[in-house]
Structure formats: C-alpha cells, structure tokens
Amino acid sequence: MMHSRPLTLRPLAFLVGAIFLLPSHHAMAQASPQQEEGLKLYGGIGWGYDDNLLRVPDNRPAFGGKRSDRWRQAEAGVVYNKRISRQRVAVVAKASKVEFDHFKQLDYDGRDLQATWYWELGNKFEGQAGTLYDRTLASYTDFFSDERNVRERRRQWFDAGWKLHPSWKVRAGFTRERYEYELLRQRFNNRTEKAAEAELLYRPRSGSSVGLVARRVKGEYPFRRPATTGVLVDDFTQDELKVRVNWYATGSTTVQALAGYVRREQPSFGEGTTSGFNGRLNAYYQPRGKVTYNASVWREFAPIESTIVSYTLNRGASIGATWQATGKIKVDANAAYEQRAYNPRSVAAAGLRDLDDSLRTASLRATWQVKRKIAVSAGWQHQSRSGSQTLNLGKFDANTVMVNANVLF
Template sequence: MNNNISKCWPAVLLLLTVVSTDSAQADEDDAFSLVTSASWQYQDNVLYLPDGRRPSFFGPDAPRGDHNHNASVGLNFDKRIGRQELSGNITRSMVRYNNLDVLDYDGHNAFASWKWQVGNDLSGQLRYTSRRFLQGFGDFRTVTPNKNLIDAESLRFDAAYSVDAYWALFGSLYQGSTRNQLRVRQGSDSDVDRVEAGVRYKTRGDTVFELLGRDTQGDYPKRLAGLNVTNSFSQKDLEARVRWQPVGHSRLSATIGQSNRKHDEVPERDYEDVYGRVSWEWQPTGHLAVNFLAERQISALDDLLSSYFRTTTYSIAPTWQPTGKLRVDGRLQWVSRDGNGNTFFSQLPPSVQAQLGIDGASVRQEDITTYSLGATWSIQRNLSANAELRHDSRDSSNQFYQYRVRSVSMSLQYLF
C-alpha cells in the first residue's frame, strides 16, 4: 500500500485558495477571521508516573509536577457560494514548560473542507487535516521518558445519494498517516486506507437506521515482520446504527458492529470481536442537559500475550447553562481495558513461557477513572474564558502503567 497524502493535500488547499480569492473579491466581509488564545495548565504528575516515582532522569531536582503556557494564533476561512460551503483553518501553537523545558514544543492544527452539493440528491464533503502534537505519557511508556512529536495527516471524501424521501446510499474514502519524531517510536508509524459503504433509512418520525460495511488496509512502513510482530493488517467491519428521538427533550443513539482483523505475516495475532455504543442525550430543561454513554470498543494492542484491548466505557456528562453567557460542564467516566486475543507467546506451553521469563498470567487489565468540572464564560461577543479542574487515575495489573494525575487549567480566547 502506498499512502501519499502529502502529495494530495496541496490540490485541496489550491482549490480553496482559488475559490476564496474569487469570493473575497465579491464579498470580503465575512470570509476570514483571526483567532488568538492563551492558556495555562498545572499538572501534579506531568509524565504520568506511578506513585512514588520521580523523573530523576531529567536531573536530581526535576519535579513530578509542572505548569505550562500555550499561546496560539489561527486563521479561519468560511464561505458559502451558492450550495457549496468552503471552510478552513490553520493554527500554530507554542507550548512552554516552567521546569521540564525538555518537553517544550511548537505544534499546529490545520484543515481544509469543501461541503459540496450537486442537484437535490447528491451531496458530500472533501476534508483534509494535518496536526502536530506531543504524544501523551499515559500509554507511551519507556524507562526514560522522552518527548515524541506526532505528525498526523488525513484525507477523506464522503458522498451521499438520496434515492427518495426515506432511502439514501452513502460511502467514503479515507487515507491517513501518522509519523513519530522519536526514533524508538518510529516502528509505530502507520499508513491506513479505508473504504466505507452503507444504506440509510429515515422514517416519517425522523428515526434513522443505517447499515454499513468498512474495509481497512494498514501498513507499518518502518516495521519488519517478525516472530510476534506484524507490519501490515486488514480489517473488515460490519456495523448497524439507529438514531431515535422519542420526545423533544430526549435523543437516543445506538451502534453495534463486528470487527475482523487479519495479519498475513503473524496469523496468531488475528482477532474477531463485537463492539457497540449506546448514548442518551437528555435535556429536561432549557438550562440543563445530561449525556449518558455506555460503549465497548476494540483496539489493537502490541503486547507479548494479547493482540487487542477490549475497552468498556461508562460516562455521565452534565451541562448546566444558568445564563446565556455562562456554561458549566462536568464529566464522570470509568473505563475498563482488558487484554484479549492470542499471540505467538500466549500459545506456548506455560513451562516454555516460564523459561522465557514470561508470566502467562500477566495479561494487562486496567481501570481508568476520570472526573472533571469546567466553566466557560462568554465575556463579550468575541471574547471567552474557560477554567477546568480534572483528575485522572489508572489502576493496572502492571504497576508500570499506573498513575494518578490532577490538573487545573485556564484559557482565554479572542476572535477578531
């Protein structure tokens, strides 16, 4: 598989530039806007270390906790021309730490989008995204933590065709890539191609049913296939969805699907499992809303004894808006991650595992708890402020992956 997103995205940007230049000549009022923001954050465990561990590898006096400042500036573009809608953004950010300055970095976030419409029945979107960001330390574990910047790009084309008032066909094409700056992480560089197709039925009461299939082909271009390591995979998903609004203040959505992942070089790592999601959005009053979520996800895992994680999530997220300018958001989330599936080593007899120094009972199992409380204040039409308190903790069967993190953050944003 040859994934060349970097060769494709200039054409998308060129299209938006040409059209935006013409539209700016006709109406320069609303097309462009400038966004600036500044934020501050303090974490008492920046590197997500287990209790009692200190980042002594950064020096004898290196603290577990530190605060950072983030300054960003972005340019937005948004223009509707007839039935076509063009939009884009590019934001550059600069993050600086007070003590752990080895983690300082410059990042960016950009996208270009064309929402298109042909006639009354055919519509879709073409979207390109590009990001550079610092990889978090929750799952990125090394004996001596280092800064790893990730460059992620994606190009996606969506289309939908309305057969009649009730039936529609839809599909998408996707290319994505991730690149790791740190050499020890470059084996995780990936290229992904995905094709999706489905059918949608909408009832007279606006309940929506969807059935879709998805085919994914993935490569790890800097990884050599080995005894327990694969450098490519193929995955097929079959998924059913429903969205239902029984009353005006309540919306339900549900998804159930099955993933089947194959590895040509290491078939021992193949797996097949069911995933699903149920979400209930409840708005009892004009000022209060609550979102309830129950979800089971399937994700690949590079581990000696497991080929994938089965992740179960339960969350409650209330939102209270006492005035038109003030919104308070809360979240309570519990996540359980269980290692599943087979590998070359998990299929060895226990006596052989013991000779290799592998504990056959040490399949990873983790419980992650997150709760947060934040508030957003719209000070003026173009000026807003935000503050948040957050607590994250993970208990793991492997002590190396345990952590407790408390943080407080504040930000200010102005739209010119």
C-alpha cells in the first residue's frame, strides 16, 4: 500500500471561490446540451451568506470578532458555439465583480475563460485542444487569514486519438497547468504541473470501453518553502499506470473507473518515494422515475492551499441524488466525507502523530428554469473539518446560503 496511516481522497474542501464560479458552470451547461450555434450574451446576479466565511477554527478568536459575512456578485460574459464542417469551437468568457459587506478587503474582480476546439481529420483522427483561465478568491479552508488571496489558474491541453480499428483506438494527450497566488504568504503554493499520457482503448459494440493509460506528471514549485532546517523542495514526479473503464452495466446503470499503480517521488516528503494503489470509481443510476443517483469513492494525491504542506494523500466517498421535480424545477443533494493524510517531511520530527484530519460536506441546491434561457437557483452547503493539533489545524463548522439568477440572450 502507499501509506501505513489512514489515507484521504481528493479534497472535498468547500472553496469560497467555487461559490462564485457556479453561475459560469451553469452557463456552460445551458450552452452545451442545447448545442445552439452562434454568439450568446450572458448575465447574472447573486447573493450569499456564510456564517464562518474565513473558516475560523473553534479554538481561535474570529477576525475583528466577526465570523459571518454577506456578499453580492454581478457578472457578464459571452457563450459561443460554432460548428464548421467537422470541427466545433466552444467558448465561454465571463467577468465578475464580488463585494463583501464586512470583510471589504476581500472584494475582487473575477475572470473566467474557457475555449475548446473539437477537431476531426478524416475518418481516423480526432481530438481536442483548449485553454482555460480563471481568477478567483482562493480557499480559506486550510489557510488562517483575513487577507485577500486571489488565485490565478492557467491551463492548456491537447488531445489526439487515432482509430486503428472500429473497436480499437490509440490516444495521446498533454496538459500544462499553472497556479499563482496573490498573497506573499501563499506564494510557496505557486506551481506548474505538466502531464503527458498515452492510452490504448478498446470499445466493443456494446458501447462500453476499457483502456490502459500510462501517465507522467511533473510538478515544479518556483518558490522554496522555508523550514527550521533550511528550505523545502516541493517539486515532484508522478508515474501512473492505470485502467480506465466506462461500463454500461444496464440500461440505467453506468460505472466509470480510473485506477491503478502510482509511484510518486517528492524528496521533501518522508522517504521521498511513495507507491501503491491510486484511483477513483464513479457510479450513476438513472431509473425511469424522476430521481437519479450517483456515488464515488477515491484514493488520490491532491494539492492543498496551506502554508505548512503542499500535498495530501486522501481517501473519501460521496453520494448524491437529483430530483427532476417538474419540467422546470430540479433539486440536487450531495454528501461527502474525506480523510486527508499528511505525509511527514524528512526534515520533520519522525515521531509526530495526529497528522490526519477529515472534511465533511453536505449540500442542497434547487434550480428553477423560469424560461429556456433564464434560471434561478438557491443552495445551501455545510462544511466541517475535524482538525489536526500537530499541524495547527483546528476544528470548524460552516454553513453557506446562495441565491443566483442567470440569463442567456
């Protein structure tokens, strides 16, 4: 196994920034399923309240004696979708402005852009190329501060597939992703991750598929993290050999998995090399009624926006359901649990304990499709962290309420 201590899966951390991105995701959802061609304008307004906005632990005083806050947001953008012969281009671009009632120093202007070219060449070659940029407020789940910490993310990718046979396909892809943090104390989390992968895919007539994926990820951190014994190097190399499965088990059940062997070399952590099983399993059940279900389990490495460590090894599980109450009203409910294991660095004291914590989240969201291009949504989310005294991460609970209205025209 990769680790002797309890492991955690992908972070469930409820990012404050993610709240502000929800409307743009909705705009994409509106554009993609309908596949309407042309240029559409997008606009939205929103309101939110959080009773522990900065995720202050129970054992620490609040900033200025204030834990809760309200915010307002306004955003505008464009959605573009165009098919030219066998090629298709999809673009979503948005600018937003977020203002808080009490913690006014957190006010910021957000940016979001995603452009994807879905290409085909003849009858055997196909793939996609794209770029993504977003500017939003970073998470405070693992970072104790009341200073504004804007995070910028840039991602570029290229993917190409060659159909060897009606049932066989070879695919190769490359991704480059870069994160930059505005706050000086968080600059040690600035990083660039480059991933290259190749896959041999088999897809029989049933529509299910299975593939063998080989992948290498290299992470580079330009700023070295200070420590009592000098500086820490967070750079890593991760090699993966996994099986990708997309199985239509029945007419109403789909199982997806990407799992296998992973070897990670990161000299600043423990013995420097960790290897073993790593992966994620998703299941979807859609009976003929109005309710659909989903569930996931995972065991993965994941980055963390902390001043103490850069990555955790996580394991977790989630369940969810979607109820199509009427033709215009949809309700989503989700719950998740994740346990995070912090691998002690080689420069840290070997006998340290209490290096794990856990995150729990639960959410409920209702969406009313007033008209075909107008949607109003309201949601609630709860997040809690068990904490780790050794890492100075205290226990906390937080509740968030959000209301948004969006329109495409």
